[in-house]
Amino acid sequence: MKYPIIFDTDPGVDDAQAIAIALRHPDIDLLGMTTTFGNVDIDTATHNALLLGELAGQPVPVAQGSACPMVKPRHPAPKHIHGDNGLGNIPLPPVTGQAESRNAAQFIVDTVRARPGEVSLVAVGPLGNLAAALQLAPEIVNLVRQVVVMGGSIREGGNVTPVAEANIFNDAHAAQKVLTAGWPLTLVGLDVTHRCILTPEHMSRIEAAQGSLGRVLAGSYDFYRAFYRDALGIDGCCPHDSVALAWLVRPELFKTTRGHLTVVTEGAAEGQTILAAEGRQFIEPRWSGTPLAQVCLEVDGAAVSQWIADTLG
Ligand code: BDR
Numbered sequence: 289m290k291y292p293i294i295f296d297t298d299p300g301v302d303d304a305q306a307i308a309i310a311l312r313h314p315d316i317d318l319l320g321m322t323t324t325f326g327n328v329d330i331d332t333a334t335h336n337a338l339l340l341g342e343l344a345g346q347p348v349p350v351a352q353g354s355a356c357p358m359v360k361p362r363h364p365a366p367k368h369i370h371g372d373n374g375l376g377n378i379p380l381p382p383v384t385g386q387a388e389s390r391n392a393a394q395f396i397v398d399t400v401r402a403r404p405g406e407v408s409l410v411a412v413g414p415l416g417n418l419a420a421a422l423q424l425a426p427e428i429v430n431l432v433r434q435v436v437v438m439g440g441s442i443r444e445g446g447n448v449t450p451v452a453e454a455n456i457f458n459d460a461h462a463a464q465k466v467l468t469a470g471w472p473l474t475l476v477g478l479d480v481t482h483r484c485i486l487t488p489e490h491m492s493r494i495e496a497a498q499g500s501l502g503r504v505l506a507g508s509y510d511f512y513r514a515f516y517r518d519a520l521g522i523d524g525c526c527p528h529d530s531v532a533l534a535w536l537v538r539p540e541l542f543k544t545t546r547g548h549l550t551v552v553t554e555g556a557a558e559g560q561t562i563l564a565a566e567g568r569q570f571i572e573p574r575w576s577g578t579p580l581a582q583v584c585l586e587v588d589g590a591a592v593s594q595w596i597a598d599t600l601g
């Protein structure tokens with residue numbers, strides 16, 4: 289396997305599809321999942337992570353993490369997008385497994401320390417678990433292979449406010465720590481995920497090929513699709529979290545730029561991600577004070593959607 293990963297997630301319809309990819313793709317070795325509040329409450333997130341591994345016939349360790357943001361009160365879960373149960377309110381079978389006794393941050397630290405330079409962290413929910421892991425063991429900055437964050441928006445605008453994307457908005461203080469930690473980080477935000485559309489035809493292929501897992505993915509997709517029809521006027525869905533895995537495995541489908549990231553933590557622009565391009569001098573120096581990171585700004589969206597359908601179809 290080329291990419292051993294920890295998948296930090298708040299499942300969530302698009303998270304569920306990404307989990308299926310992480311379990312099925314031959315180049316990805318899913319070492320474990322860490323869960324966070326976000327699309328759902330933390331217990332539901334952990335339940336869904338366990339369930340999806342079991343439905344795939346590939347249970348992996350699941351470690352429970354953040355139940356709320358680091359500083360501000362929790363924003364209500366987006367039940368109109370993901371349903372009360374995070375999977376489009378479809379009936380779900382029972383779960384047999386249990387979460388790890390270790391919490392998410394400890395699981396991340398232990399796993400990264402055990403395989404220095406090998407493990408990629410792929411985070412597709414609010415970033416409290418990664419922030420807690422950094423606090424527990426700051427040296428992991430130099431031990432991870434890379435960090436991929438589905439979150440933020442540089443030019444596209446937001447999906448929770450005019451400027452803020454949901455994962456960053458839901459815990460902007462954690463995001464500020466994670467995006468400025470100085471580890472090798474790539475931001476996969478709305479600039480690229482909004483260019484990728486998974487169509488009902490793609491989804492039918494996935495449903496037909498993935499057995500009971502495919503039925504859950506397709507059933508939850510139907511609910512999620514209604515939101516995209518109303519919000520963006522498209523017949524299909526943006527597979528946000530799967531795009532982070534596409535970046536990991538197929539980076540040639542993306543165009544990136546480097547610069548210094550800042551997350552706005554207070555006020556009307558709370559949750560906005562701001563990029564100061566590498567080498568650009570500003571009169572006010574504060575925007576260029578953080579370590580360099582990489583940001584995806586363009587993508588071959590059709591190729592990414594095809595990659596998702598081919599991986600699961
Ligand atoms: C992100 O927010 C969540 O609702 C999705 O699962 C995705 O991680 C998109 O803004």
Ligand code: CA
Nearest residue numbers: 300303412413
């Ligand atoms: Ca997510």
